[in-house]
Amino acid sequence: MMRFLRFLSSLWKKFAELLGWINTRILLTIIYFLIITPLALVFRLSGKQFLDLGFNRATETYWQVRPDTELKKENYQRQF
DSSP: OHHHHHHHHHHHHHHHHHHHHHHHHHHHHHHIIIIIHHHHHHHHHHTOOSSOOOOOTTOSOOOOOOOOOOOOHHHHHSOO
16 A cells, blocks of 8 residues: 555656646746746837946946945944
8 A cells, every 4th residue: 555655656757747847837927928028128128227238448447336325334234
């Protein structure tokens, strides 16, 4: 009896693994085509660029200077 239950359990685990593999592909495909692709099209049509990927030989550095902020103990205790 135990041998049969082990076989049944391993069969069930393989079936669950197969279903998980299929569901992952289906969900990722749906998310990609229904959420990410339309957002990318809207941003591309509006001209929005989130990364500055251009290369300019005239610039010395691409470092962006941040404004100085006052260092306070409260800012470091509760950061989030």
